[in-house]
Amino acid sequence: MDQHTLRQSAGAKRNSKRVGRGPGSGTGTSAGRGRKGQGKRGSVRTGFEGGQIPLVRRVPHLRGFKNFMRVEYQAVNLDTLTERFPAGSTIDAAALAALRLIDDVKSPYKILSRGAVGHALKVTAPRISATAKEAITAAGGSFEETAPADRTPRNRVHRRKATV
Numbered sequence: 082m083d084q085h086t087l088r089q090s091a092g093a094k095r096n097s098k099r100v101g102r103g104p105g106s107g108t109g110t111s112a113g114r115g116r117k118g119q120g121k122r123g124s125v126r127t128g129f130e131g132g133q134i135p136l137v138r139r140v141p142h143l144r145g146f147k148n149f150m151r152v153e154y155q156a157v158n159l160d161t162l163t164e165r166f167p168a169g170s171t172i173d174a175a176a177l178a179a180l181r182l183i184d185d186v187k188s189p190y191k192i193l194s195r196g197a198v199g200h201a202l203k204v205t206a207p208r209i210s211a212t213a214k215e216a217i218t219a220a221g222g223s224f225e226e227t228a229p230a231d232r233t234p235r236n237r238v239h240r241r242k243a244t245v
Contacts, residue, residue: 100112100113119131152189153189154189154190154191154207154208155183155184155188155189155190155191156190156191156193157177157182157183157190157191157192157193157206158192158193158194158195158196159192159193159194159195159196159197159198159213159216159217160195160196160197161182161196162192162198162202162204163196163197163198163199163200163202165180165182166202167200168200168201168202169200169201169202169203170202170203171203171205172202172203172204172205172206173205173206174186174187174188174190174205174206177190189207189208189228190206190207190208191206191207191208191209191210192204192206192208192209192210192213192224193210193213194210194212194213194215194216197216198216198217198219198220198222199220200220200221200222201220201221201222201223202217202220202222203222203223203224204217204222204223204224204225205224205225205227206224206225206226206227207226207227207228208226208228208229208230209224209226214226
């Protein structure tokens, strides 16, 4: 058996679908994208119904609604920071990613207050819970919150506005 005699077994590789290669190919002219409209000319995200309320929002009791804009923060607890970092050390995304406490340097994370802080730490994080802030300062450490939560009401009239 030589390298030039090797072959793949039957059915192991499927050729890619070549679209727009003439009427005899079966996927010529419109290349499988239909005739006129948005689907032919550009891209439309999954679940988009042309501005109509989508099915997942029309019948939320059947499937629910998952907000695609939601940011999932990874949780990092104070007891984990206390046992992994010595006193006076600086904790940021690079230090947490080096110890595999978060997935990536760019991934968002939040410091939570499970456990006690035994020594002073200098914490820099996108989000820090209120009780974690108290525990860090009580232990003599400091913190910096780079992306605090924005709790302002948006796109709606505030209900408790005084009528004049």
